Amino acid sequence: MPGPARRAFTVEADGGSRGNPGPAGYGAVVRDADGAVLAEDAAYVGVASNNVAEYRGLIAGLRAVRGLDPDAEVRVRMDSKLVVEQMSGRWKIKHPGMRELAAEAREVFPPGRVSYEWIPREKNKYADRLANEAMDAGRRGEQWRAEASRAEPAAGTGGAGTREGSGARREGGVRGEGAVRAEGGVRAEGTGKSATPAVGWGTDLGAPTTFLLLRHGETALTPQKRFSGTGGSDPELSATGRGQAAAAAGLLAARGTVQAVVSSPLRRCRETAAAAAGRLGLDIRVEDGLRETDFGAWEGLTFAEVRERHPEDLAEWLRSTKAAPSGGGESFAEVSRRVAVARDKLLARYAGRTVLLVTHVTPIKTLVRLALGAPPESLYRMELSPAGVSEVAYYADGHASVRLLNDTSHLR
CATH class of the missing domain: 3.40.50.1240 (Phosphoglycerate mutase-like)
Incomplete structure (x- = not known):
């Protein structure tokens, strides 16, 4: 008999670079089958190209889903034609750095459990906003932190970054399972509080x-x-x-x-x-x-x-x-x-x-x-x-x- 159906999640990811290469950041959002936001992540990634930033957002979103359910089915929606086509296998990946990032993304879930869909930029405003928030924080010498509450961005709004890339980050090479890490703590969507403290003793000490x-x-x-x-x-x-x-x-x-x-x-x-x-x-x-x-x-x-x-x-x-x-x-x-x-x-x-x-x-x-x-x-x-x-x-x-x-x- 067939096993139980896998839970389905959607990842929306985006990123940008102000200069290409220049100061770059990514944003990633995880939604359930009904479209409700379960988790979000964003980070300033230093000086990087648009494409690197876009890939980093993809990896961040996939890792966030894995933290929620390692057996999930994932639909990725991005407005980067390059990332969608390369990860779908329709475009050859020529750049060595892009090959490394694509390989890292493919390691998060087994083959066949992730599908990719290109969407217009105006349908990717939530992730776009997170990416720009991360770049703004990086410009101030800070790191992005999750806010207590989020509202869906209105149609036609978005950030000011030059976009073509996004990326993920493993703090210290280790990603917490079961939640997505925002700078300063692991945030449970909808509570506005840290699900797991940054240091482990219940105090939000900010970005280290x-x-x-x-x-x-x-x-x-x-x-x-x-x-x-x-x-x-x-x-x-x-x-x-x-x-x-x-x-x-x-x-x-x-x-x-x-x-x-x-x-x-x-x-x-x-x-x-x-x-x-x-x-x-x-x-x-x-x-x-x-x-x-x-x-x-x-x-x-x-x-x-x-x-x-x-x-x-x-x-x-x-x-x-x-x-x-x-x-x-x-x-x-x-x-x-x-x-x-x-x-x-x-x-x-x-x-x-x-x-x-x-x-x-x-x-x-x-x-x-x-x-x-x-x-x-x-x-x-x-x-x-x-x-x-x-x-x-x-x-x-x-x-x-x-x-x-x-x-x-x-x-x-």
Whole structure:
């Protein structure tokens, strides 16, 4: 006997870019079979093209439906002919970035469970308004937040963005199931309240400041596992490292939420940051506090060589974060203090925004440790790969949330 009929939902998605590429945002609305609005989402996605923004809105809407019912049937209605035709399989997708976004959209539901319909712009006003609200918020240095109540936009009204794209965002690579996340909380449509608190303890703390932490790509020293810090030869990226940087840049461009790029002053980080900034259309700010540990006399040596030449110093260094490498290097405790100063400076500068920090193993581990409130010894229990991505969100009450650690999926 046939199983029960699947629930049917409609997604209306839209997006725009003021400049193409330029400041971009998306909006997405989920309706039930009777046309009632169940959920909405919107976000400023940084500098992106119209098409990227449109795809991001599609993905956001599909993920919102999956949160409501992972077994659903979905009808997508959009006024982007490009996205509708490409996702329907009638137009070939030539641009590599568009292929990545289309693949991401197809992963949300199995084949055959989503259909696509083109609609005129005037029939997509709700999603259009959300996209423009998100772009307006981004222009003010803020992030879009759901309002307490929504009214259907009147016919003939809409936003002022140049549209051709829309997109979705996974905060920290994790999307909450059962509701759609708006900045500052997961909003249940019709209540005007957060269904699930942003931090988990019942307080709406607003949009967090989000640090995406990217370790630089490989250098010639990385596969040899040689100490490579501030006091060494300042090596450039290897060919492998440049490929890793390009892959990370593609991931960040597809995510679309990065609003600023900050780098350690060391060459390998600046080169990695340049790959990402080029894809994002952003400038690079250098922050000296994000530099790697100075390993003193151990620079350029392998662990075995250090054990052979400086056995007592190495043993003490492994016992205590207050111990410094031989020859006037920095202890992890000293690095922690300067990283904390850099963190506070960046939090003040980029409040409420999403920032890419391109740095090294020790600063990333330190930021994660401090966010968790973990003991100093936890530094020895984390592993970070070249071009791995981590994420920490900082809230208005001073608390932080680690959302991601050492994601390397873009390198596989």
